[in-house]
Amino acid sequence: MLHEQVRSLRKDRGMSLRQLADAAGVSAGLLSQIERGNTDPSLSTIRKLATVFGADLSTLFAEGPPPAVHVSRPGKRPKLSGAEGHMTYERLTPGRTDLEVLHGRIAHGESTSDEGWCHPSTECAVVVVGAMSAEIAGLRYDLAIGESVTFDSRLPHRYLNDSGAPAEFLLSVTPPNP
Numbered sequence: 562m563l564h565e566q567v568r569s570l571r572k573d574r575g576m577s578l579r580q581l582a583d584a585a586g587v588s589a590g591l592l593s594q595i596e597r598g599n600t601d602p603s604l605s606t607i608r609k610l611a612t613v614f615g616a617d618l619s620t621l622f623a624e625g626p627p628p629a630v631h632v633s634r635p636g637k638r639p640k641l642s643g644a645e646g647h648m649t650y651e652r653l654t655p656g657r658t659d660l661e662v663l664h665g666r667i668a669h670g671e672s673t674s675d676e677g678w679c680h681p682s683t684e685c686a687v688v689v690v691g692a693m694s695a696e697i698a699g700l701r702y703d704l705a706i707g708e709s710v711t712f713d714s715r716l717p718h719r720y721l722n723d724s725g726a727p728a729e730f731l732l733s734v735t736p737p738n739p
Contacts, residue, residue, distance in 0.1 A: 563595070563601075563602070563607075563621055563639060564595055564596050564597065564598040566621050567592070567595055567596055567610060567621065568596040570610075570614045570616065570621075571592075571596075574614070578592050578593055578596075581610075581613060584613045585606070585609040585610050585612075585613045586609060587606055587609060591606070601640050601641070601642060602641075603641075603642050604641045604642060604648075604650065604673075605674075607621060607641060617736075617737055627654075627655040627656060628655060631654065631655045633652075633653045633654070635651075638651040638652055638653065638664075639651070639652045640652075641663075648665070648666070648667045648668065648671050648672070648673055649665070649666045650663040650664065650665050650666075650732070651663065651664045653731075658736060658737065659735060659736055659737075660733065660734070660735045660736070660737070661733070661734045661735070661736075661737035662731065662732070662733050662734075663731070663732040663733075663734075664729065664730075664731055664732075665686075665720070665729065665730045665731070665732050666727065666728070666729050667693060667720060667721075667722040667727070667728050667729075667730075668722065668727050669722055669723070669724065669725055669726055669727060670722065670723060671721070671722055672719050672720065672721035672722070673719045673720045673721070674719045676717070676719065677696060677697070677698075677699075677716075677717030677718045677719045678717060678718070678719070679714060679715050679716065679717050679718070680714050680715070681714065681715055681736075682714040682715075682734050682735060682736055682737070683711065683712070683713060683714060683734070683735055684711070684712055684714045684718070684732065684733070684734050685709060685710070685711040685732070685733045686704070686709060686710055686720065686730050686731070686732045686733075687707070687708070687709035687730060687731050688704045688705060688706050688707065688708055688709070688728060688729070688730050689706065689729050689730060689731055690706065690727070690728060690729035690730075691706070691722070691724055691726050691727055691728035691729065692704060692705045692706070692722075692724040692726075692728060693720055693721065693722045693724060693728040693730060694720070694721050694722070694723070695710045695712075695718065695719075695720055696718060696719050696720075696721060697710070697712050697716050697717070697718045698716040698717060698718070699717070704730075714734065
């Protein structure tokens with residue numbers, strides 16, 4: 562899965578671990594652990610690797626052609642995490658190029674990124690536990706359980722949680738992008 566894709570993409574481009582580490586701004590030791598499947602990289606690291614490879618996030622999780630029917634089970638899903646694990650995503654969809662659905666968890670006081678970022682997609686987030694906010698193009702949208710926000714992801718955006726309790730949300734992105 563992810564570790565195999567990172568190794569394969571690195572080798573396809575004729576890069577050493579050190580070259581990829583320097584280009585992505587991460588340590589060669591971390592890349593070695595990722596390639597061996599000994600650690601789950603943060604979302605920030607995955608985005609950096611995708612940028613170096615000129616690929617989208619779904620490419621890094623490619624598992625071959627997606628099945629006609631995919632069942633996603635808790636505890637067996639690929640995970641993405643933010644710094645220090647205060648924000649995590651579980652992929653609910655297989656590696657596809659048309660749609661990605663994630664189950665996000667965000668701790669109190671955390672955000673999905675320090676600043677808003679953009680990518681050419683459409684995004685929809687629905688809160689399933691707690692409350693959180695979406696910051697889109699500098700405007701803040703507070704969301705409670707059952708509420709959702711849909712927007713053009715080319716607008717700078719991020720999700721944050723200052724509600725006092727953990728929050729969970731479902732996030733759909735089409736097409737997937739880093």
